[in-house]
Amino acid sequence: MMWFEPTPFVLGGTTRAHLQVNGLSAGYGAFLVLRNLSLEIKPGLTVILGPNGAGKTTLLKALSGLIARQGEVLLNGEDLPTKTNEIVQRGMALVAEGRQLFPQMTVTENLELGGWLCSKAERARRMEQAFVDFPKLRERTQQLAGTMSGGEQQMVAVARAMMSAPRLLMLDEPSLGLAPKMVDELLAIARRIADAGTTVLMVEQNVKKALAVADRGYVLERGTLVASGPAALLARSSVIREAYLGAAANESTKAITTQPTVRAEPVEALRRAQGERVL
Template sequence: MLEVRGLRAGYGAVEVLRGIDLQVKAGEIIAVLGSNGVGKTTLNKVLSGVLPLSAGEVTFEGRRLNGLSPADIVEAGLIHVPEGRKIFPNMSVRENLELGSYRRARPRRAANLERVFTTFPRLRERMTQAAGTLSGGEQQMVAIGRGMMAEPKLLILDEPSLGLSPLLVEEMFALIQRLNAGGLPIMLVEQNVVQSLEMASRAYIIENGLVTLEGAAADIRSDPELKRAYLGL
C-alpha cells in the first residue's frame, strides 16, 4: 500500500532523513522504532505532506504523493494521528471527532461517529465534555477516533502510548490490535520497543535518519545480539 524509496528530508540545511526505504502491505502492522531525535516524526510529517521531501519517492496505492498537499493526502486515505494527540481542547469530544471527517467520509459521518463510540464507549459518555478536560488516555482515544472518522485506508499512529500509565498502555495496544483485526493496516511509530514488536508483523529500526535494521518482528524480538546492538535491551 505504502512504499517509500530513498526518502531524504530535513529542516533548512539540516538533513534529518538520509535515504529511508520502507513499505507497508495491506492488512499488516509494521513498527517503526527508534529513540528520540532519529527522524521518526520527521518521516510522518513527510508522509502527511506537512514537510516537503528533498529527494526520493513516496507512493500510496500506486499513486505518487510527492508534492501533494496534506488535504489531498487525507483524501487519498492516508491518515496520520500525530504525536501529542493535537486535539482541540476547548471543543467538545464530539466536535473533535466530527472534524476528522472534514475532508473525507463526510457523507458517512453519523455512521462513523457511532462506530467510534462503539470502539470507545467512554467517549460516548463524554461526547459533550471539553476534550481538554479528559484524561491522557481518553484524549488519545479522541485522537485515534478522529482518525477513524476519515475511514483510513492506512493509519499512521505516532507514539500512541506516550505519557500513558502502564495500564493504559496495555489498553491502547490492545485497541490497535483490534483495529488491525478489522482489516485496517497500521504503521506504528513508537519508542515502546517490546510491545510494538509483540504485535507487529515487520519492523524497521531507524538510527540517525537511516533504516539500520529491518525484518520480521519476531526475528528482531528474539535475537539477543540484535536487541543489544539496536534496541539497548
C-alpha cells in the same frame, strides 16, 4: 468498560493500503534528517523503532505532507501527493505526537473534525460507529477534550483519525506518558484496527510491547535504515535486545525482563553486527 469494543473495527478504508517508499530524504530547512530511505509498509501493523533523533517522527511528517520530501512514495502503486489535504483524501491519517486535540471543544466536536471530507449524513454514520468502536466515548460526548486524562485524549485522537475512514493510519508515539494499563489498551486497539483491514504504521518508544503487537519492524538510526524484519525475529535478535531492551547479547535465549524504553545514545552495534541484520 474498556475503551474499545473487542470486536473488529468497522471504521476504516475498504481497500488495504500498501505504501512503497524509495529514496526518501526529508528534514527541516538545510538540516537533512532522513537520507535516501527506502522501506515498504505492507497491510498489517508495522512499527518504526530507533533512538531519539533517529528520524522516526520526521518520517511520519514527510509521509503526511507536514514537511517537504524528496524521493518516491507510492500508495497502492500510485504517486502520493505532497499536500496534506490531498493525502487525507487518498486515505492516510496521522495521529501526531501529543494528540493535537482542540482542548476547548467537546469530544463530539473533535470527532466531527475527523470526518470533514464526507457528507453530513456520512459523518453522522461514522460518528455512531465511532461510539460502537470506542464505547466509552459515548459517555463523554459533551466533555471538553482539555479536561480529559492523557490516555483519554489519546483515544479521542485515534477515534478522530478513524473518522476519516483511512486506508493507512499513522500513530506517532501513542503510548508516550501513559499508564501501563492504558498503553496495553491502546496497542490492542492498534492491533485490532490492523486486523480489521486498515494498514497501521506506528512509531513507538516501548520497544518490547510494540514488537509484541506488530507484524514487521524497521529500525532507524541517524536517518538511515539499520535493521528490518518480522517483529518476532527482531524481538529475538541479540543486537536489538542489547541496543534497545537492555539485555546482554550473550543472553539472547533468556526471557526479556528489562525496561523496554529506547535509549537515546547511538547504536553503533547495529551497524557492526552484519550477522544479526535481517534487512
